[in-house]
Amino acid sequence: MTVELFGMSRALAGRPTIDLPIDGAIDYAGFLRALAEAVPALVPQVIASSHDALVEPNLILLDGRRAVRDGERFSADDRPCVLFLASGG
Amino acid sequence: MAGYVGPRGLLEIDLTARTAQRSELPDAVFADTLGGVGLAVRLIDERVRGPLDPLGPSNPIVFAAGPFASTPVPAANKHALATISPLTGLLNEGLSSSHFSAVLRRCGLAAIVITGEADAWTTIAIDGDRVRFEDAAALAGLSAHETTKALRDRAGDRSLRVCAIGPAGERGVRYASVENDGRQAGRGGTGAVFGAKRLKAIVLRGRGEVQVADRAATAALSATLRERALGPKTAKYRVLGTGANLRVLQRMGQLPTRNFTAATFAGAENVTPERARESSGSYLELRAGCAGCPVQCEHLYVRKDRDKRSAAASEYESVWAFGPNCGVDDLDAVLDAIGRCDEFGLDTISAGSTIAFAMECAEHGLLPRDVFGTPLAFGNGAVLLPAIDAIASRRGLGDLLADGVRAAAARIGSGAERFAMHAKGLELPGYEPRALPTYALGLSTCTRGACHNRAATYDRDLRDPVEDRRDDERARDAILAEDRAVAWDSLVLCKFVRDCFEDFEAEAAALWSAVCGLPLDGEALRASAQRTWERKRAINARLGWVPSDDTLPSRLFAEPIADGPHAGRSVDPARLAALQATYEAQRRTASSPLVALEA
Numbered sequence: 001m002t003v004e005l006f007g008m009s010r011a012l013a014g015r016p017t018i019d020l021p022i023d024g025a026i027d028y029a030g031f032l033r034a035l036a037e038a039v040p041a042l043v044p045q046v047i048a049s050s051h052d053a054l055v056e057p058n059l060i061l062l063d064g065r066r067a068v069r070d071g072e073r074f075s076a077d078d079r080p081c082v083l084f085l086a087s088g089g
Numbered sequence: 090m091a092g093y094v095g096p097r098g099l100l101e102i103d104l105t106a107r108t109a110q111r112s113e114l115p116d117a118v119f120a121d122t123l124g125g126v127g128l129a130v131r132l133i134d135e136r137v138r139g140p141l142d143p144l145g146p147s148n149p150i151v152f153a154a155g156p157f158a159s160t161p162v163p164a165a166n167k168h169a170l171a172t173i174s175p176l177t178g179l180l181n182e183g184l185s186s187s188h189f190s191a192v193l194r195r196c197g198l199a200a201i202v203i204t205g206e207a208d209a210w211t212t213i214a215i216d217g218d219r220v221r222f223e224d225a226a227a228l229a230g231l232s233a234h235e236t237t238k239a240l241r242d243r244a245g246d247r248s249l250r251v252c253a254i255g256p257a258g259e260r261g262v263r264y265a266s267v268e269n270d271g272r273q274a275g276r277g278g279t280g281a282v283f284g285a286k287r288l289k290a291i292v293l294r295g296r297g298e299v300q301v302a303d304r305a306a307t308a309a310l311s312a313t314l315r316e317r318a319l320g321p322k323t324a325k326y327r328v329l330g331t332g333a334n335l336r337v338l339q340r341m342g343q344l345p346t347r348n349f350t351a352a353t354f355a356g357a358e359n360v361t362p363e364r365a366r367e368s369s370g371s372y373l374e375l376r377a378g379c380a381g382c383p384v385q386c387e388h389l390y391v392r393k394d395r396d397k398r399s400a401a402a403s404e405y406e407s408v409w410a411f412g413p414n415c416g417v418d419d420l421d422a423v424l425d426a427i428g429r430c431d432e433f434g435l436d437t438i439s440a441g442s443t444i445a446f447a448m449e450c451a452e453h454g455l456l457p458r459d460v461f462g463t464p465l466a467f468g469n470g471a472v473l474l475p476a477i478d479a480i481a482s483r484r485g486l487g488d489l490l491a492d493g494v495r496a497a498a499a500r501i502g503s504g505a506e507r508f509a510m511h512a513k514g515l516e517l518p519g520y521e522p523r524a525l526p527t528y529a530l531g532l533s534t535c536t537r538g539a540c541h542n543r544a545a546t547y548d549r550d551l552r553d554p555v556e557d558r559r560d561d562e563r564a565r566d567a568i569l570a571e572d573r574a575v576a577w578d579s580l581v582l583c584k585f586v587r588d589c590f591e592d593f594e595a596e597a598a599a600l601w602s603a604v605c606g607l608p609l610d611g612e613a614l615r616a617s618a619q620r621t622w623e624r625k626r627a628i629n630a631r632l633g634w635v636p637s638d639d640t641l642p643s644r645l646f647a648e649p650i651a652d653g654p655h656a657g658r659s660v661d662p663a664r665l666a667a668l669q670a671t672y673e674a675q676r677r678t679a680s681s682p683l684v685a686l687e688a
Contacts, residue, residue, distance in 0.1 A: 004340065006333070006336050006337045006340060007325055007329055007333040007336070007337060008324055008325045008328060008329065008333075010363075011328055011363075044321055045321040045324045046321075055321045055322065056322065056588050057548060057588060059551065059552060061551065063654065064340040064341045064342065064654065065341055065342065065654045065655065067551060067552045081340060083337045083340070083341075084325060084333075084337070085334055085337060085338075085547060085548055
């Protein structure tokens with residue numbers, strides 16, 4: 001599964017994408033555990049120390065447009081993107 | 090409790106009569122408003138009781154200090170700056186920050202109200218409790234930065250804190266900004282109101298101590314907030330800055346491009362600040378931030394072969410306005426445009442958006458294409474500087490563009506209004522409302538016009554698919570976002586630490602109470618914010634606002650997104666009207682603390 005990284009996750013990983021050894025569908029928590037294992041640098045700034053939640057306001061959008069819903073399983077075809085929007089001041 | 094603790098001075102200055110009167114605000118005013126925007130809006134509300142000319146002498150300029158400025162509370166050296174906008178004709182409450190905000194309180198002041206009109210360029214010098222009016226003829230034409238240096242050199246005092254306008258404000262550009270300590274109160278044209286009053290600068294020297302009510306509690310709560318503000322919740326601002334939005338919005342297909350005619354930009358990657366950072370061989374990155382702030386969010390870039398004093402801030406909105414929105418993929422041209430706006434004192438969002446509007450008008454034959462020595466056309470980065478120069482000096486076509494897209498479209502005619510991307514006269518920021526329904530609602534109802542910082546609900550839109558949320562939920566989200574923004578802006582806390590609170594209302598109320606000494610809980614904080622929001626709308630109503638003004642640019646209704654994953658989506662006018670009706674019903678049925686207070 002290829003994961004696209006943006007913002008902090010890309011800066012911490014040092015690359016724009018990461019390939020995870022996942023075949024078939026996976027749920028949100030399983031995905032985060034796999035991602036944390038592949039890129040330990042994402043913990044704790046992007047992925048919580050528990051490895052099963054993202055640090056707000058990071059989120060995962062499938063194909064950059066649709067948030068993962070509770071209990072939803074997704075696969076490589078969904079192109080998960082780890083990102084955040086930053087504004088204000 | 091022994092009453093409000095902290096500076097409570099109100100300084101009322103009449104530039105026509107050259108008088109200054111000082112009084113003290115009572116506890117009830119602070120309990121009602123909290124400070125900052127709440128206080129500024131109340132002071133405007135008491136003085137603007139009907140229509141007025143924003144560039145006339147009766148329009149007040151109000152500075153209101155944040156109640157945490159010059160205390161140990163981090164990310165809180167901020168002040169509100171409110172007036173009636175010459176761009177929208179409505180209330181404009183902006184924010185600025187850093188040393189000026191802190192010294193305002195060290196002068197014993199909670200607020201300054203300036204009315205009237207000087208007969209020549211003037212500087213107001215406030216030294217503790219003394220006020221002088223000084224001739225500023227020699228400062229005319231200088232940038233805010235140069236003005237600050239000149240005033241410090243003249244006084245032989247590097248510690249002076251200065252708030253000033255640049256040449257754009259002097260010439261009445263309706264989106265001229267006001268600058269202090271390198272920070273800008275950018276939107277809505279407050280700089281033009283300064284210019285109309287012939288007020289070049291305000292100079293502060295204050296060495297008074299600012300007391301807090303409960304030192305131990307303030308220190309403990311501040312330490313917690315500071316620790317969180319140095320943690321992962323703000324890492325994105327420290328490490329990358331808001332410019333990181335560019336890649337994200339491009340990937341999401343929500344990057345307004347070429348005046349909102351597209352939602353993806355092929356050259357986006359070329360103008361991302363991250364690209365400049367990653368190509369460290371070419372660019373120097375400098376960091377800056379406000380006084381007393383652990384986040385230090387500002388990331389400035391300059392080519393290594395250039396003077397580092399010309400480094401420009403790479404805030405998302407600024408890069409977007411001159412990059413994707415003008416179709417320009419040359420980072421140097423974009424950074425130069427941002428730097429030039431800061432030099433002249435121009436709001437980058439409105440300046441970039443107005444140039445994008447002009448580019449589209451030229452494309453359709455509504456404006457001449459070759460007036461700036463190089464084509465006024467999407468993608469031509471070389472036209473940005475001559476266009477900005479013309480706007481700031483109100484020269485030639487620049488005079489037309491200096492009034493913003495709404496007024497320019499009205500003067501051009503021939504359907505130019507369809508290219509004018511504004512709400513209530515304020516140019517749109519860099520998010521795509523056609524893909525963000527709650528944000529679109531908030532943008533339409535915002536009392537300031539198209540401000541992304543007063544109804545920032547795009548994050549909610551991203552988390553919940555469009556079809557998953559009901560109108561009543563979206564209306565509630567928009568109201569919550571508006572009221573919470575008022576609370577932040579009254580306290581005044583930087584919104585970059587918004588994720589550092591676990592229960593914002595309760596924790597912020599405890600902090601305010603520890604610093605200011607009056608009782609406040611989360612519910613009272615929410616009620617104060619709601620009163621301020623009601624005052625904002627009441628002021629606008631007196632100035633001529635009517636509900637039908639709460640709308641969006643016609644392009645968003647008539648032209649679906651042309652490209653990317655959200656292609657085909659537009660704002661359905663019936664859907665927006667239904668959302669607005671739900672929003673209004675919820676606003677009416679919510680408790681009305683303002684009415685209760687006045688009854």
